[in-house]
Amino acid sequence: MFQEMPTYPQLVVDPSLLEVDPEIWHPNKPIQYSFLAHALSTLTTTRSRIAIINILTNTLRVILKTHPPSLLPSLYLLSNTLSPAYESIELGLGYAVILKAIQHVSGLPSGALKRLYAKTGDPGDVAFEAKSNVRTLIPHPPLLITGVYDSMLKIARAKGQGAAKQKQSIVEKLLVAARGEEVRFLVRTLFQNLRVGAVRTSILTALARAMVMTPLTIMRDVTPSDLSYYASDTLVAAVRELSFSKSSGKKIKVEDAEDPSKILADKFVTAEALLKRVFVQHPNYDHIAKALVDTGLDGLAEHVPLTIGIPLHPTLGSPTRSLDEIYDRLENLSFAAEFKYDGQRAEIHGWKSSSDGSVLVKIFSRHLEDMTDKYPDIVQLVQDIFTSNSDLQSFIIDTEIVAIDPRNGELRTFQELSARARKDVQMTEIKIAVCVFAFDLLYLDGQILLQDPFRKRRTLLRTRLPPVIPEWKGAARLDHVRSVESEAGREAIEEFWQEAVDSRVEGLMVKLLDSGEILEEPSNKKDRSRRRPLPATYEPDKRTSAWLKLKKDYVTGLGDSLDLVPVGGWHGNGRKVQWWSPILLALYEPSSGKLVAMCKCMSGFSDVFYKAMTEKYADESENCSRQNLWNVDTGGFKPQVYFKPQEVWEIRGADVTVSPVSVAGLRLVSQSRGLSLRFPRFIKVREDKNIEQASTPEFLAQMYRSQQGKGEKGGGMDDGELLDASLESEAQESEADLSNSS
Known part of the structure; x- marks a missing residue:
């Protein structure tokens, strides 16, 4: 039977303050997709990591207490994936199929959709506005989280002749039933670009915290006092009371050993470490979600161990x-x-x-x-x-x-x-x-x-x-x-x-053979140096100091080998007028899951590469847009077109410099300026890396500090501007192009 769209409370509050109201969330009743859309919409309003973690924690906590079977679909929909990475289940939806479905459901002509696209620059916003004026004669039952995920799997599994029509039909059924914010995030999910800051680390952190605060619903035949990872109702109530007291202006002195907030925070830290350790050795939400619901955190490591046939994340070198x-x-x-x-x-x-x-x-x-x-x-x-x-x-x-x-x-x-x-x-x-x-x-x-x-x-x-x-x-x-x-x-x-x-x-x-200790210099000069353990163990998904990487590129100049993502471009000048040149390159920011532009590159490309790149990023294609569809932070750079981030390039440069245009590494070296790369030159496409393995702002800042420590001051400030019409640079690049093409 048709129901009105529910009204949900704020999810950004501290998790200890959110009470799961049974009048809104009925126990054992499937959760509507509108709740997940509400969470995603709230995530788009903030860049604060604390706020993002709170929103995700409260979302997953509600799901765990109300309808645990919705947990697994929620994890995949929040992470914008359908399966573990090694199973390679992809939607396989073309740009045109989704737009045809939006046009068919909304009744708007293609010209009107194009005007909406030019206005909003986001397919989800286009669908939202296009659907807002549609009135259906027959009411549809509300979309469920489980149902939306199942529909996504059906789209991914549609193969063979007629698959495109079958996929379009499923998309249309979803759009017809969707209401309000559901429309926006359904389409963004279909385009695989949610535009929220919920990266894997944030989701795992939130899942661990939600589990800590949800002992009564999911545990069987045990009491919360038996479980070291869990927060009892009494502890949560004490944290809530302390928070209310502080917000009212009361001065309360609590010993650390008795501070309920610290006790809860310690439980969070322990649970987060456990869940992240399990995930990097066994990256499968299906297995982890089942174990969490069946046995809780205490039995997680035993039930989801490192398993032959399931990849673990590799150790990385520094x-x-x-x-x-x-x-x-x-x-x-x-x-x-x-x-x-x-x-x-x-x-x-x-x-x-x-x-x-x-x-x-x-x-x-x-x-x-x-x-x-x-x-x-x-x-x-x-x-x-x-x-x-x-x-x-x-x-x-x-x-x-x-x-x-x-x-x-x-x-x-x-x-x-x-x-x-x-x-x-x-x-x-x-x-x-x-x-x-x-x-x-x-x-x-x-x-x-x-x-x-x-x-x-x-x-x-x-x-x-x-x-x-x-x-x-x-x-x-x-x-x-x-x-x-x-x-x-x-x-x-x-x-x-x-x-x-x-x-x-x-x-x-260079790899440490046996575990030992090394001297760690303090970040604050007032603090004393101390010795810290350096284990020679294998540390999945960590960049460890026990593995040190010494590349020839790092020694033959500035560490001028960076892994960057092409995110935009400008029309070239002279003989390059038919190609994109220069290209805007970006770093990957792990905490936000965003790409941050840092420099332009117009050197090292052969004519053959230019032609292939122009075909791949054809103007107004699904890989190239006049609008910033892919949530890239471009800072002061204003490219003529934006590229869909999908590949990593190896780039070398002369030195790292502060820049008034780039916001990459902002506040890591300077409070007002970011970092950029002088004289960047393309080396090759890194086909062995994905976007999340591109170089980070912290890595760039480390290179800058190392460069300054050696007295290499570089060429001064980078103004962020590259002229593509210099006769000297054209001659140099023409010579490079000829050598690269031969």
């Missing part, structure tokens, strides 16, 4: 600029220096089936995408390893896949590796041979090794998985990364570094 810096950081701790190969990072899982003993193989990229079909030669390699080693039951190894010359094993370039087909590759189609360079062992014969020191993991890797060079020259090989240990002496390390500089590798990875 950049350094010199061997001197490495020795200063690690002091006298033992380390191994390894070649950093120029290939594709891959996490390889191999295991014997318990049912029939067959060997199963999965290969995942660094951003968890399943690329098993791309490397049938590596699948065959792993199967051969198990065949020749009957004692081996299972393993997970961290590796770099590198193109090689099949005749002699010499390293080839990353570009050659990129030339391999990406999906459904057949063995007979393989033209680029590869070697799997293994550098870490994370799991062996049912044993999780993440907490073991690197020295032990490396020894097990070398003894249990020795190098393999098949007789057939074109077959995939297995080898260990070339390395040397610090015990060999500094001279040996320096010789090894020079060998890396002279060869086809990117540089070195």
Whole structure:
């Protein structure tokens, strides 16, 4: 039966102050999608991290207390995904299909929709305005969170002939039933651009806090006092009372040990650490949501462990600029220096089936995408390893896949590796041979090794998985990364570094062999230096100081190798008038999930690349718009067009400089100015990285501080302007274009 749109309370309040009113949210009754739309709408009104966490916490808390089956669909809809990354379930909706559905439902002609689009610049806003004047004769039942998610899955699974019409029909049914803000966020979800600041870290933080404050509804056969992670009703009431007292102006002195706010905050911290640790080792909301509802936080780690066949997030290295810096950081701790190969990072899982003993193989990229079909030669390699080693039951190894010359094993370039087909590759189609360079062992014969020191993991890797060079020259090989240990002496390390500089590798990875302690300099000069632990464990999804990255680019000038995202452009001048030049490049801000523009680039592109880029970002296509559709913070930059963020480019530059135009790194170095890159030059497309793995403002600020510390003041302030009509730059670029095209 048709119901009026509910009125929801404010979600931005402190979670301890929100009471779940049973007159609004009826227990065990499916939650309407309008509630999620209300939460998303509230999120768009703030950039405050505290406010975002409060909104998400209250949203998930209501869902947990009212209708736990709505939790999983809500997590996916809030994160703008449909499944774990490694399952690669995508909507596959074209730009035209969604617009046709909006036109059909609203009855507006295409010209009117285009005018709305020019006015608002957002497809969700267009749909909202287009639908606002539509009156339906037959009332529709309210959309449910579970129903919307199921419809999204149906869209993604529609395949074959007639799939476009089937998808459009589902979209139209959703739009017809949608009311108010539901319309706006349905369309933004369909375009996969929610335009809210709810990134994965924020969602996990909020989910942990919601669980802490929801013990009575989801726990079975236990009382809250039995559960160390949970806040009792008494504690929540005490926090609420203290908050009311402070807001009324009363001065209350509470000992730390008895402060209910601190007790609750400590529980939040403990629960957040648990949930994030579980997620980075087992990134699957389906499994996590089920375990949380069935057993709660106390049983989460046991029920959702690291699992063979499910990728874990990789450990990341911290950049350094010199061997001197490495020795200063690690002091006298033992380390191994390894070649950093120029290939594709891959996490390889191999295991014997318990049912029939067959060997199963999965290969995942660094951003968890399943690329098993791309490397049938590596699948065959792993199967051969198990065949020749009957004692081996299972393993997970961290590796770099590198193109090689099949005749002699010499390293080839990353570009050659990129030339391999990406999906459904057949063995007979393989033209680029590869070697799997293994550098870490994370799991062996049912044993999780993440907490073991690197020295032990490396020894097990070398003894249990020795190098393999098949007789057939074109077959995939297995080898260990070339390395040397610090015990060999500094001279040996320096010789090894020079060998890396002279060869086809990117540089070195320096890894702590055994856990130890290092001296940590305080951020405040008044504080004392202290020693802090530095574990040699494998830390998923962390950029650790136990792994130091020394790339040739970092040493041959400013750390002029940044991973940036193209987000806009201007029409070129002279012979480049038909292309986009310069291109606006952006960093990724993890806390907000937004891209922040930092510099223009017009150097290093070949004519072939310019043409391909202009086709990819054709004016007024789904990848290019006159409006800023993709929520990029451009600061003082005003590009003529905006690009849909979808790829990462490697960029080198002369130095980092403060800028009155860029807001990248604002307040990290200067309170009034951001940071930019002087003389940026395009190197290559980073096909092994997604947008969330682009360089961050903090990384840029670190490069700036390191540059200043070495007395490299650069070229002064960057004014953010690049002239594309300079005769000198045109001549230089023409010469570069010719060399790049040849």
